[in-house]
Ligand code: NCD
């Protein structure tokens with residue numbers, strides 16, 4: 005007989021990839037992190053201007069802490085061609101945990117990104133020595149005249165991941181927001197220092213869900229049903245090198261509901277509820293605590309959260325907007341919610 009779970013208690017989640025922005029959007033989204041179930045978040049540096057120095061990361065962290073003192077903000081720097089080994093060491097000393105690579109031109113605010121990562125040997129060696137994590141937006145940029153497109157940009161980045169791991173086997177590397185079966189296989193095939201994050205939305209979506217539907221458009225784009233099946237399988241099997249990084253990426257409604265929409269799906273406020281729905285649908289609800297609260301902090305060498313949250317199987321409707329930002333699945337009814345403390 006099949007029994008239905010009606011509640012699930014787990015440690016506060018680690019969301020190891022989130023965009024928190026600046027100004028009004030920051031003040032809207034940062035207070036919603038805990039409501040979504042996250043107590044510790046890895047903050048992306050693609051602000052304007054980007055976070056490129058230890059000093060900027062420390063200032064940004066102070067700003068975030070002032071808005072949400074109950075959240076632990078793990079900071080990253082933006083890997084630009086001007087990054088130096090000295091700045092890497094200063095960042096590590098200031099408590100920065102990682103450096104994020106955006107290949108030039110692949111996504112929102114990536115104009116400062118690098119073209120050939122392997123050309124930055126001294127910086128990579130300094131990261132390995134200081135034990136900073138390299139977070140990769142793993143897409144090969146499409147140049148004019150190249151034959152790369154959004155559907156194969158991730159797969160074609162994988163040789164770079166392999167070369168990095170070969171050359172710097174002790175450098176911890178996270179392939180962010182994986183979307184393809186090929187990326188899942190590649191990460192599985194590499195050593196213990198290589199991991200991947202998976203978003204809530206990529207466990208649900210495929211191409212047809214974002215083509216013409218801007219609120220589901222993000223980079224990397226969701227791919228084929230067979231790719232989604234591979235993501236679902238790897239979380240269902242509870243592979244310890246695949247963990248939660250929501251890539252929650254808020255954009256004002258006007259930047260999404262227009263002819264040339266920004267890439268990004270906003271999931272922070274209801275993150276654990278979305279995931280509970282999805283994991284339940286996969287018959288893998290028992291895998292959610294490790295995916296959201298255990299594997300990520302283990303890879304980042306952080307202690308597990310001490311506080312817990314309780315998810316209950318009670319319906320809730322996703323609000324139409326939070327301060328002008330439309331959340332993922334706005335208007336839909338979710339089967340799970342976080343119980344009031
Ligand atoms: C992110 C953003 O909006 O900052 N967008 C996205 O589609 N994921 C950038 C990124 O992580 O690619």
Ligand code: ZN
Pocket residue numbers: 021023048251253
């Ligand atoms: Zn991102």
